[in-house]
Amino acid sequence: MDTGPLLLMVVAAALVFAFTNGFHDTANAVATSVVTGALRPYAAVGLSAALNFAGAFLSLKVAATVAGGIVDSGVITLPVVFAGLMGGLLWNLVTWYLGMPSSSSHALVGGLVGAAFVAVGASAVKGVGVAxxxxxxxxxxxxxxxxVAGAGSRVVRRVTRGVPAGVRERGFRVGQIGSASLVSLAHGTNDAQKTMGVIMLALVTGGAAGAGEDPAGWVVVSSAAAMAAGTFVGGWRIVRTVGRRLVRIGSMEGFAAQSGSAALILVASDSGFPLSTTQVCCGSVVGAGMRRGASxxxxxVVAGVAGVWLMxxxxxxxxxxxxxxxxQWVGGMQGVGLMFLLVLMAGFWLYVAADRRPVNASNVNAERAGHRMKWEEEGV
Incomplete structure (x- = not known):
């Protein structure tokens, strides 16, 4: 099989994955600031997309981890990398359609590990690295x-206890713009690099780059741009889950959740960990919301989300x-091309069939009012 066209297809698949990563993980940065009214929906995704793009240039440590720390680049092939990308991409599409905030990072790693395992064997998977x-x-x-978010919300509440309620609310909404910006920057620093890492893995496998090389400029720019574009599209189905269904939060809790998330993600990026920003942000929302009581x-809903994480x-x-x-059953470039076409068609169908309406504070409040009796019966 000619490696040139196949390598181009793998790079294209990686960029499509980055796009789905962007709209799948939009909720990480914008959910709390949108549902509390700190930012309007399209202003939120525009700001997040710009900072996702900028964040991709801050560090390359996560890219190096994905390129060399998960599977053995010396024994896998380009079809294996492609199949891994398709597995992660398909998982992203299905969980987005269901409105479940699963981890794009784990979907990517899982796809690569599964494809490498069946194609080469257990020796292709770096078990210690995965663990x-x-x-x-x-x-x-x-x-x-x-x-972190729970402690932060309590500290912030104590510090601002003597501030008039109106002033405090306006201050936290302004603060949410800053904290949402930090989460977006951190998300770009961590998640865009995963696509860079896979592209570098493909380039090394195809003989177009040497093992251990830093990503070329075009790899960084294209990965950042693809994820930023996906973020701007806005994954509103998951925004509803993170911002509304886990726990009801106000601007103070939203500020604490976003600040805690940004701090943890930036530390992980600096250490080279391909952290799940989804898990961090959901955990922060729950932790901050628990200030009002675990009930x-x-x-x-939390248990359902955790179940998806485990799967x-x-x-x-x-x-x-x-x-x-x-x-492999179809064979050659035809097999690779057919799998790519089928996944793209599935993604298009799911996108057309999905409810993609933007979420904002007013429609969230209307939904809450309409469901208040039900929520009270559930003890929310």
Whole structure:
């Protein structure tokens, strides 16, 4: 198989994944600021997209981790990288349609691991790297985010206790603009690099780059631009879940949640951890919302989201394996092209069928008013 066209297709698939990463993870940066009215919907996604793009240029440590710390670039092939991308991409599309804030990072890693495992064997997967760089942070990051955001909301409330309510509310809304900007910047620093890492993995596998090289300028720019474009589209289905369904929060809790999320993600990016920004941001929202009492959290929704998190790695791994088997069954470039076409068609159908209306403070409040009796019966 000619590696030139295949390499181009793998790069294209990686950029499509980055686009879905952007609109899948829009909620991480904008959910709390939109539902509290601190930012209008399109202003929020525009600001987030610009800072996602800028954040991609701050560090390359996560890209190096993804390129060399998950699977062995010396034994895998371009069809394996492609199948892994397709597995992660398909998981992103399905969970976005369901409105579930799953981890794009874990979907990508799971897809790569599943495809590499069935194509080459267990020797292609760096088990220690997956455990230390993916699984351990996945277990610790939501808990850490809950603790940091919960503590932050209590400190902020205590510090501002003597401030008039109107002044305090306006101040927190302004503060949310700053904290949302930090989350967007941090998200770009961590998540855009995952696409860079996969593209570099493909370039090394295809012989177009050497192992250990930093991503070229075009890799950085294209990855950042693809994710920023996806962010601007706005994944409103997941914004509803993060901003409204987990727990009802005000501007103070939103400010604390976003500030805590940004701090944790930036620390992880500087350390080279491909952290799940989704898990951090959801954990922060729950932690900040618990200031009003644990009974205010919709624990059934939280449990459902956590269940999707647990299924993401194995689920995306199965999809990555199926994508590899499917492309091999057809054979050659035709197999790769067919799998790409099928996934794109599935994504287009899901996008057309989905409810894509922007979320804002007014329609959230209307929905809350219409469902207040039901929520009270559920103990929310």
């Amino acid at each position: 230390s760089l993916v699984l351990l942070p996945a277990l610790l990051s939501p808990v850490a985010a809950m603790l 205010k959290v919709r624990w059934r 993401t790695l194995p689920g995306a791994a199965v999809l990555g394996a199926l994508m590899w088997w499917g492309s």
